[in-house]
Amino acid sequence: MVNLTIDKKKVQAEEGSTILKAAQSNGIEIPTLCYHDELTTSGACRLCSVEIKKGERTRIVTSCIYQVEKGLIVNTQSERVMNVRRLVLQLLMARCPESEIIRELAEKVGVKPQPRFKPDEDKGECILCRQCVEVCEEVVEVSAIGFSYRGADKAVGTPFVEPSRACIGCGACAYVCPTGHIKMEESDSGKERVIWDKTFKMVACKVCGRYFAPQEQLEYIGKKTGVPLSKLYTCVNCR
Amino acid sequence: MSEVNSVEKMELKVKDIIQKYGSDRGFVVPILQDVQKEFNYLPKEALNAVSSHLDVAISRIFEVATFYKAFSLTPRGRHQLSLCVGTACYVRGAPLIESNIERVLDLRPGKTSPDLEFSFDTVNCLGSCALGPILVVDGEYQGQMTVSKTNKVLKKLGKKVKTDEN
Ligand code: SF4
Numbered sequence: 001m002v003n004l005t006i007d008k009k010k011v012q013a014e015e016g017s018t019i020l021k022a023a024q025s026n027g028i029e030i031p032t033l034c035y036h037d038e039l040t041t042s043g044a045c046r047l048c049s050v051e052i053k054k055g056e057r058t059r060i061v062t063s064c065i066y067q068v069e070k071g072l073i074v075n076t077q078s079e080r081v082m083n084v085r086r087l088v089l090q091l092l093m094a095r096c097p098e099s100e101i102i103r104e105l106a107e108k109v110g111v112k113p114q115p116r117f118k119p120d121e122d123k124g125e126c127i128l129c130r131q132c133v134e135v136c137e138e139v140v141e142v143s144a145i146g147f148s149y150r151g152a153d154k155a156v157g158t159p160f161v162e163p164s165r166a167c168i169g170c171g172a173c174a175y176v177c178p179t180g181h182i183k184m185e186e187s188d189s190g191k192e193r194v195i196w197d198k199t200f201k202m203v204a205c206k207v208c209g210r211y212f213a214p215q216e217q218l219e220y221i222g223k224k225t226g227v228p229l230s231k232l233y234t235c236v237n238c239r
Numbered sequence: 240m241s242e243v244n245s246v247e248k249m250e251l252k253v254k255d256i257i258q259k260y261g262s263d264r265g266f267v268v269p270i271l272q273d274v275q276k277e278f279n280y281l282p283k284e285a286l287n288a289v290s291s292h293l294d295v296a297i298s299r300i301f302e303v304a305t306f307y308k309a310f311s312l313t314p315r316g317r318h319q320l321s322l323c324v325g326t327a328c329y330v331r332g333a334p335l336i337e338s339n340i341e342r343v344l345d346l347r348p349g350k351t352s353p354d355l356e357f358s359f360d361t362v363n364c365l366g367s368c369a370l371g372p373i374l375v376v377d378g379e380y381q382g383q384m385t386v387s388k389t390n391k392v393l394k395k396l397g398k399k400v401k402t403d404e405n
């Protein structure tokens with residue numbers, strides 16, 4: 001165990017754990033946007049920045065990545081931290097002017113859009129955290145989406161920006177996306193689902209008749225797990 | 240040649256290249272470089288072939304292929320012109336040269352002429368500032384460029400250049 005101080009509170013954390021985790025398990029709240037418990041941490045949004053003190057030196061670090069150290073003194077609320085957080089939110093707001101989640105986070109700390117940061121018009125709500133790409137590659141294991149280009153042109157999407165053959169329509173990317181950039185739509189009847197410009201046929205549960213999953217997803221699960229399709233055609237509720 | 244046939248040929252070529260690198264996915268970049276050398280750009284079918292023979296998802300290959308400016312996903316011209324617009328070249332008149340090339344070739348930077356004769360793009364510093372402004376013509380660095388020198392270069396490459404003088 002490692003002993004450290006967060007906001008004047010003496011806390012203990014497991015070796016290799018992060019400042020963020022240590023804070024959370026001690027009831028200290030640090031705002032996050034791109035952090036996701038089950039996925040490789042990307043540290044993209046920088047909203048979770050905190051100030052640390054080692055000896056006489058203080059500096060700003062990203063708490064979702066930075067590992068706990070013995071004797072570390074962490075401040076999650078200092079003026080310096082708040083300045084960083086406000087700036088991060090101003091920039092995020094300029095990148096994703098439509099994002100409700102970012103607007104709410106900004107409002108909480110009294111941040112308004114800044115005239116000096118011209119709002120982007122073509123970025124949607126994507127903050128390029130890569131969590132969607134991670135989940136698709138590491139959890140679902142189909143790698144249907146990725147980033148393309150770089151710098152100001154960097155964007156998330158399917159290769160060649162066309163419907164992906166690999167995509168099974170599971171919607172995991174839309175689920176993990178912190179901002180809701182990825183749109184997944186179901187037709188009124190529920191028979192179809194559209195995501196990443198690809199239309200999926202949904203399967204109706206053999207028992208209750210509810211459309212519950214794309215055909216391609218069930219086929220993929222069947223292939224991967226060896227569970228016969230006939231079993232998979234019953235939704236989780238009815239199993 | 241039929242469409243199918245040429246795709247098959249492309250696949251074989253890609254396979255050869257990949258084998259040369261021992262099918263090691265660590266060599267994605269050199270593999271793509273060789274593929275581009277072969278076809279002059281990175282055709283979609285070739286990228287798909289790289290993906291399947293290297294067993295790397297096409298989404299990853301696409302990331303690499305779009306990340307580097309040296310790769311092109313669209314056919315490039317027979318002649319390639321890269322003009323440096325880095326700070327040193329810029330202050331020495333690169334913008335004038337840029338607009339001249341744009342006018343003569345009727346091409347915006349980053350574009351290729353419809354007849355696939357010329358590709359023109361701008362780069363930010365080639366690391367040879369002392370020679371600026373620099374124009375790279377088919378891989379060859381040409382320093383101390385001026386508007387009239389570019390006209391000569393373009394003429395030599397077979398482009399009719401209309402200038403005020405003639
Ligand atoms: S789409 Fe969402 S999850 Fe994917 S990189 Fe953008 S913000 Fe992150």
Ligand code: FES
Pocket residue numbers: 031032033034035042043044045046047048049062063064065
């Ligand atoms: S939550 Fe730590 S960088 Fe986004």
